[in-house]
Amino acid sequence: MKRKxxxxxxxxxxxxxxxxxxxxxxxxxxxxxGDYSILAQTQRILPELGIPKENVVFISxxxxxSRFPYYMNTYGFHTIHGRAPTIASGVKMANPDxxxxxxxxxxxALSIGGNHFIHLMRxxxxxxxxxxxxxxxxxxxxxxxxxxxRGTKSSSTPLGSLSxxxxxxxxxxxxxxxxxxxxxxxxxxLDHLRPMLKAAFEHKxxxxxxxxxxxxxxxxxxxxxxxxxxxxxxxxVLLEHGEPLxxxxxxxxxxxxxxxxxxxxxxxxxxxxxxxxxxxDQYAEDTTLANFLAGMSDTPDMPHPMGIFRSVRHPxxxxxxxxxxxxxxxxxxxxDLEALLNDGETWxxx
Amino acid sequence: MRKPVEQIEAATILFAGDxxxxxxxxxTQMTETTALIGNDVATLPDYPAEIRAPAGxxxxxxxxxLHFSSEQIHTPGDLCDVLVVMNPxxxxxxxxxxxxxxxxxxxxxxxxxxxxxxxxxxKDPLESDALTKYQVFRVELxxxxxxxxxxxxxxxxxxxxxxxxxxLGMILWLYNRPMExxxxxxxxxFAQKPQYIEPNILALRxxxxxCDMTEQxxxxxxxxxxxxxxxxxxxxxxxxxxxxxxxxxxxxxxxxLVYGSYPITPASDIxxxxxxxxxxxxxxxxxxxxxxxxxVAIGAAFSGxxxxxxxxxxxxxLKSEAMNLAMIAELPLVVCNIQRxxxxxxxxxxxxxxxxxQMFYGRNGESPIPIVASSRPFDCFESxxxxxxxxxxxxxxxxxxxDLYIGMGAEPWRIPKISExxxxxxxxxxxxxxxxxxxxxxxxxxxxxxxxxKPGTAGLEHRIGGLEKSDVTGHVSYDSENHEKMVEIRAExxxxxxxxxxxTEIFGAQEGEILLLGWxxxxxxxxxxxxxxxxxxxxxxxxxxxxxxxxxxDLGDILHRFKKILIPELNSGQLLQLIRxxxxxxxxxxxxxxxxxxxxxxxxxxxxxxLKEMEHF
Numbered sequence: 001m002k003r004k005x006x007x008x009x010x011x012x013x014x015x016x017x018x019x020x021x022x023x024x025x026x027x028x029x030x031x032x033x034g035d036y037s038i039l040a041q042t043q044r045i046l047p048e049l050g051i052p053k054e055n056v057v058f059i060s061x062x063x064x065x066s067r068f069p070y071y072m073n074t075y076g077f078h079t080i081h082g083r084a085p086t087i088a089s090g091v092k093m094a095n096p097d098x099x100x101x102x103x104x105x106x107x108x109a110l111s112i113g114g115n116h117f118i119h120l121m122r123x124x125x126x127x128x129x130x131x132x133x134x135x136x137x138x139x140x141x142x143x144x145x146x147x148x149x150r151g152t153k154s155s156s157t158p159l160g161s162l163s164x165x166x167x168x169x170x171x172x173x174x175x176x177x178x179x180x181x182x183x184x185x186x187x188x189x190l191d192h193l194r195p196m197l198k199a200a201f202e203h204k205x206x207x208x209x210x211x212x213x214x215x216x217x218x219x220x221x222x223x224x225x226x227x228x229x230x231x232x233x234x235x236x237v238l239l240e241h242g243e244p245l246x247x248x249x250x251x252x253x254x255x256x257x258x259x260x261x262x263x264x265x266x267x268x269x270x271x272x273x274x275x276x277x278x279x280x281d282q283y284a285e286d287t288t289l290a291n292f293l294a295g296m297s298d299t300p301d302m303p304h305p306m307g308i309f310r311s312v313r314h315p316x317x318x319x320x321x322x323x324x325x326x327x328x329x330x331x332x333x334x335x336d337l338e339a340l341l342n343d344g345e346t347w348x349x350x
Numbered sequence: 351m352r353k354p355v356e357q358i359e360a361a362t363i364l365f366a367g368d369x370x371x372x373x374x375x376x377x378t379q380m381t382e383t384t385a386l387i388g389n390d391v392a393t394l395p396d397y398p399a400e401i402r403a404p405a406g407x408x409x410x411x412x413x414x415x416l417h418f419s420s421e422q423i424h425t426p427g428d429l430c431d432v433l434v435v436m437n438p439x440x441x442x443x444x445x446x447x448x449x450x451x452x453x454x455x456x457x458x459x460x461x462x463x464x465x466x467x468x469x470x471x472x473k474d475p476l477e478s479d480a481l482t483k484y485q486v487f488r489v490e491l492x493x494x495x496x497x498x499x500x501x502x503x504x505x506x507x508x509x510x511x512x513x514x515x516x517x518l519g520m521i522l523w524l525y526n527r528p529m530e531x532x533x534x535x536x537x538x539x540f541a542q543k544p545q546y547i548e549p550n551i552l553a554l555r556x557x558x559x560x561c562d563m564t565e566q567x568x569x570x571x572x573x574x575x576x577x578x579x580x581x582x583x584x585x586x587x588x589x590x591x592x593x594x595x596x597x598x599x600x601x602x603x604x605x606x607l608v609y610g611s612y613p614i615t616p617a618s619d620i621x622x623x624x625x626x627x628x629x630x631x632x633x634x635x636x637x638x639x640x641x642x643x644x645x646v647a648i649g650a651a652f653s654g655x656x657x658x659x660x661x662x663x664x665x666x667x668l669k670s671e672a673m674n675l676a677m678i679a680e681l682p683l684v685v686c687n688i689q690r691x692x693x694x695x696x697x698x699x700x701x702x703x704x705x706x707x708q709m710f711y712g713r714n715g716e717s718p719i720p721i722v723a724s725s726r727p728f729d730c731f732e733s734x735x736x737x738x739x740x741x742x743x744x745x746x747x748x749x750x751x752x753d754l755y756i757g758m759g760a761e762p763w764r765i766p767k768i769s770e771x772x773x774x775x776x777x778x779x780x781x782x783x784x785x786x787x788x789x790x791x792x793x794x795x796x797x798x799x800x801x802x803x804k805p806g807t808a809g810l811e812h813r814i815g816g817l818e819k820s821d822v823t824g825h826v827s828y829d830s831e832n833h834e835k836m837v838e839i840r841a842e843x844x845x846x847x848x849x850x851x852x853x854t855e856i857f858g859a860q861e862g863e864i865l866l867l868g869w870x871x872x873x874x875x876x877x878x879x880x881x882x883x884x885x886x887x888x889x890x891x892x893x894x895x896x897x898x899x900x901x902x903x904d905l906g907d908i909l910h911r912f913k914k915i916l917i918p919e920l921n922s923g924q925l926l927q928l929i930r931x932x933x934x935x936x937x938x939x940x941x942x943x944x945x946x947x948x949x950x951x952x953x954x955x956x957x958x959x960x961l962k963e964m965e966h967f
Contacts, residue, residue, distance in 0.1 A: 023813070025825065054808040059649070062816075070813050070826060075805035077652055078815025079645075080675050086610075086642040090649020090657065091805065093633055094608055098653070098805050116645070119638040321633055328628035335630030337601045341594060341765045342582060345531065347386055349578040 007097050008050045016047040021056075023073040029064060034187030034213035035132060039071055041193045042101075042130075046074075049201055051099050058101045059088040061108040064139050065132035065213075068103040082113025085120035085129070089317075092125045096318040099201065102129040106147040107137045110168050114146075121177035121206055123317040128200045128207045131170055132187075134215040135222045142218035154218070170210045171294040171309055175287050181207035182290065182309040186227055187214060192238075192306060199308060205316055212304075226304050239293065239307030244277035247303050254278075255296070255303075262296055264303070282308045353562075355526060358571050360419035362427030363521060365514075366444045367436025367457075369402050369412045372514030377414025378760075379518055383531045385585040385762050388575025389418040392727075392874060393760045394426035394947065399615070399699045406460075406468040411443045420574040424726065424874030426759065428949040432524070434517050436460060436491070438469035445481075454484045455520065457513070459492035487566055491516055498556035502549045512546075512553040519557025526572045529554055581764040588756040589616070591730035591763065592660075592686060593623035597630050598731070599738035600656050603774035608633045608650035610643035610659045615698045616754040617688040620660045640668035644685065648672060651681040652814075654778060654804035656738060660686035663705045664695065667712065673747050674713045677840070679814045680791075680800050682741040682748075686734065689753040689870075691945040700945025701755035703870045704921035709749045710899060710928070716837045718844040720744070721899040723751040725873035728763035730756065733896055739774050740847055745799045751898070753920075755947050756871040779803040779810055788812055790824035797850075798843035848900040854893055854908055857881075861911035862889025864960060866953075867937070869895040869925055872918055875948035882950070883957065890957070898925070906933050914960055916940060918953060 009016075021043040029035045046056065056074035060066035062081035069076030075098075079087045084102045092100045102120075109117045109131050120127065136154065137143040143156040144163040147170065151162040174182045181203040185196040193211065200207035212223040221227075225235040237247035237255060245255035252268045254277035265272040281289060290310040296302040329335075363380065365373040374395055385391045394415040403410030417427030432453040435441040437460040448454060461474055475481060476488055495513040502509070515532075522529055533551050540546040561567045586594075600607035609632065611621040625634040633650075637643040640661055647657035661669065666687050676683040689705045691697035709721050720740050724733035730752055737750040779801035782788035790812040791800050803810035812824060820827035821835055856865075858880045868876045873894050880892035893908060895901070909915055909929070917926045918940040926939040940956045942948060 052808065054811055055806055057805045069815070072813075074811050076813035076815075077649075077679070078813065078817065079648075080671055080816055083641060083645045083672060086637065086645025087649035087652070089635075089642075090608060090610065090646035090651070090655075091653045092649075093635065093646065094606065094650035094653035094655035094657075095804070095806060115638050116642055119642065325628045325631055325633070329631075332629045335597070335601065335627060337598055337630075337768055340597060340627070340630070341768075342584070344584055345382060345386055346582050346584045346765065347388065348582050349388070349580050 009052050018043040021046050023071050025070050027071050030217050032216045037187045045194050045197045056099045059084045060103040063105040063108045065105040085116040088127050089125050093318050100127045104131050106133045106145045110146040118177040121179040124205045124314050126316045131210050132213040133210050134213045136215050136219035138215050174208045179208050180205040180314045181311050184210045186212045235303050236306045237303040239280050239305050241282045244274045244279050282311045355572050356569050362417045362430045363432040364415040364430040365434045366413040366440035368405050369410050371436045373412050373414045376514045376518040379532045381416050383527050384418045390423045390576040391418040392426045395758050406465040408439045411440050420576050424877045438465050442469045450483050455487045457491035458488045459490050495553050499549050512550050515550045515553040516557035519554040520561050523558045523561035524570050583762045586763040587760045588727035588730040589619040592734045595731040595734035599735050605656035606631045608655045608657050610635045610637050610646035612640045612643045614662050614665050616757050617660045617662050640665040644669040644672040648676050651683050658684040662688050662690045663692045670713045674717050675816045676747040677717050680745045684737045684741050686750045688757045697945045701753050702920050706924040718841045719747050721749045723870045725894050727756050727759050727761045742774050753871045789822050792822050845900050848903045851897050854902045854904050857892040858884040859889035859891040864890045864914045865912035866892040867917045878950050879953040909935050
């Protein structure tokens with residue numbers, strides 16, 4: 001069992017419910033925004049985590065998703081654009097007992113906050129990062145974002161001058177930055193999102209979940225194939241540790257490696273069986289497999305993997321720092337201010 | 351026969367050479383020794399931004415000036431009594447700082463044609479009559495060091511690197527200073543590389559003996575200890591005093607210190623210094639950029655720690671949005687700005703005090719942030735401690751201003767007793783005391799500070815952020831009247847800090863002709879100037895401001911007691927603008943923007959000019 005620093009509710013204490021985590025503020029996202037669902041699922045899983053409400057902190061940057069902390073009856077800090085990872089790191093460092101959650105979006109995390117995002121991943125604070133990816137800037141009225149597909153028509157790329165940038169793949173970026181827990185889910189896939197949120201919490205280290213989220217107003221249906229019931233079985237593949245990558249409405253398709261390329265194969269026509277398919281290993285230290293899987297969503301006609309790409313245990317920054325402090329105190333004793341001020345060569349005038 | 355010793359009141363020495371010649375380390379050693387035997391001392395390191403500019407070039411010259419005295423002094427001295435140059439470039443760069451008839455010690459071994467050419471000399475100045483107004487001592491420093499060290503196992507390159515200690519040995523002889531402190535330092539410095547201990551000590555002794563034995567120096571000098579207030583003293587650089595002030599504030603408040611920083615000259619020494627004190631629970635985080643550095647400090651403050659970040663002007667520009675967040679969220683935060691010459695990258699290794707208006711106004715919206723400025727190296731301790739006190743008590747970011755000149759300069763410091771340090775009480779909120787539940791913007795009626803509720807405290811769950819908040823409840827609010835009210839409250843909170851600071855001290859005349867008004871690292875030059883006029887019986891006063899925002903309550907009165915207000919600053923007149931705007935006073939500026947501190951004679955010239963004009967009318 002992984003040891004979490006987060007305090008647990010004592011046995012016998014009253015059980016919390018999702019209503020305990022709802023603040024008194026009216027939720028003000030657009031009707032049918034995907035954010036509602038993510039908020040509701042988060043409020044549902046929190047009582048199940050066994051931690052006191054006062055130990056939960058939500059930190060956000062700027063954007064539609066970043067209003068999230070106002071709707072949680074926990075501690076919360078709605079900060080500035082892109083900088084939530086830095087503030088969350090300070091919160092966690094100063095009190096490692098807290099359960100710290102960063103709520104961010106594709107513009108907030110990957111554009112203005114790109115630098116902080118990658119450095120948070122490599123430091124591996126025990127912080128959970130939920131990236132609401134809707135491939136658009138919503139709050140500023142519909143400009144293309146760093147995850148918008150090339151050629152996106154948006155308010156800043158109107159007809160005739162579609163977006164020119166190659167999008168980031170958030171999963172690949174997180175993996176390249178040394179993230180120890182990387183997962184993907186979808187705003188309205190409730191039965192998938194909840195276990196992902198819980199797994200992120202249970203993981204000791206920085207947990208990153210990319211959540212495909214629909215912006216009904218500015219980028220409706222950007223994830224239609226992965227989100228909607230009638231398409232998702234053919235356009236997503238569930239990652240389950242130790243299981244072959246099988247998907248399709250009839251579960252008749254699978255992913256195998258052809259050289260260095262993932263390839264969709266039919267497992268019913270006799271040419272391939274499930275034995276030929278990639279078997280998922282989320283605990284692999286080596287990131288090669290996770291990178292292959294991450295790249296699938298950049299490849300046309302490939303199903304997008306959903307689930308945990310990688311989950312490995314590395315030391316957390318706050319624990320390493322706490323150990324340094326403990327070791328220093330063991331070696332030289334608790335700091336003595338009088339002695340410190342009088343350190344080095346001194347002389348006395350009487 | 352022992353050569354005669356002449357008693358003098360004070361001396362100024364400037365060591366200069368290539369960046370790799372060790373001028374900084376022998377300057378520091380001379381400072382330590384002279385402080386330990388009881389002189390008052392002030393220093394000015396002056397070095398290039400390049401780590402190793404081409405050897406022998408003008409760009410690569412690194413200097414270290416120190417001034418020591420049997421009286422209280424406040425500056426590293428205007429002109430030098432002794433100039434030690436390791437090469438022609440150092441001579442070229444610094445000769446103008448040597449007093450007429452001053453002592454010039456030159457390492458003749460480095461005055462070959464190539465070095466002369468690099469320094470722009472057509473012929474050897476040591477052989478010309480260009481230096482007749484100085485006492486020139488031509489010393490084969492390199493050859494003599496090699497000879498002294500010929501029995502050691504070191505390579506020629508390693509031997510040549512010991513020659514700075516030969517020079518130091520000479521200076522210690524010239525001023526009758528003991529070698530023991532330097533020897534002790536050499537032993538400690540090279541504890542891990544013991545092969546260098548003996549050779550450096552040999553070089554030091556050789557330089558000392560050389561002066562004793564040769565006819566070159568007829569006289570040596572002695573500077574008696576200066577009168578100091580009773581107490582225990584140590585020598586301290588401004589940045590180190592800042593480090594100790596922060597540790598002391600953390601210790602006294604029992605708030606763990608979290609220092610976020612990104613490397614930048616001249617603030618990095620604070621990061622280096624604090625990183626050594628893990629046993630005090632000090633967390634230092636070297637972050638990916640300046641914004642992240644202030645971000646972790648704000649996060650730590652939200653979590654209930656003493657959050658501090660430090661940088662210099664360019665870094666402060668990047669931090670300004672986050673500082674505004676701390677301002678509107680009303681969280682304690684200390685932001686250290688060790689100023690250097692701007693704008694932009696400017697001159698990173700030269701001093702200036704040109705960030706004052708940036709600190710006042712360099713943020714969007716109405717953003718009052720208290721500013722505390724240190725005036726001299728040892729004052730960094732008290733000033734940064736004061737910044738922490740205000741931040742915690744008023745739940746506000748506070749800017750602590752220092753600069754390169756005092757950050758890297760050193761002087762003796764009377765070590766305070768822990769009991770002398772003002773109290774810093776975090777007074778965290780522990781329970782909601784209203785029927786409406788916890789109200790994060792329900793203020794202390796006296797200070798207007800809002801409660802500081804740490805995550806982890808049951809019942810006080812609340813949300814803060816950069817959006818405007820409703821008074822008392824802290825809910826997001828776009829109400830126009832509430833916004834104006836909150837702007838006023840935040841300004842009033844900072845203004846009330848003026849009720850919590852001691853009365854302003856005026857040195858010299860309490861009223862009269864001219865008031866010298868200053869802030870920051872110009873203290874030494876201003877105080878020395880004021881002392882000179884006061885000694886002549888002229889009605890001149892000096893006020894040096896520690897609190898720049900808010901200004902002290904009594905400042906307006908004081909300004910009206912003098913006929914003329916002179917504000918000397920190492921910028922184009924920034925405090926000048928603030929004083930003129932705040933008090934509607936026709937203050938006069940004296941401005942210097944050369945990356946160098948004021949000389950006392952520059953201040954004298956301006957004051958004499960003003961006095962003359964005043965006689966005229």
